[in-house]
Amino acid sequence: QVQLVESGGGLVQAGGSLRLSCAASGRTFSSYAMGWFRQAPGKERAFVAGISRLGLNTYYADSVKGRFAISRDNAENTVYLQMNSLKPEDTAVYYCAARPANTAYSVPNSYDYWGQGTQVTVSS
Secondary structure: OOOEEEEEEEEEOOOOOOOEEEEEEOOOOHHHHEEEEEEEEOOOEEEEEEEEEOOOOOOEEOOOOEEEEEEEEEOOOOEEEEEOOOOOOHOEEEEEEEEEOOOOOEEEEEEHHOOOOOOEEEEE
């Protein structure tokens, strides 16, 4: 069982930056690949970024490549999402998720555990 708690969301102007954090409970954090997803009102939950369990591989949605960076600290049981050059279309609730495997996938159903989400609002 893994419990995930996101933090770091907020209101930012377009072009600004935010860093999201996701703290995980348990002693087996390094056994899980991690993903960040987002869901805007009226839209389906969408993959943003993923990282393999040891942090050797990262994956990004085309819409965030070059602007967002995912990283993890297995000693601190935390995964991060650094978001730069934010755009109004990045506005959404951001969720972190864990799957007991090496590789992070872009399909939400492949993840077993989810956080409660943190709101990110980008004003124009």
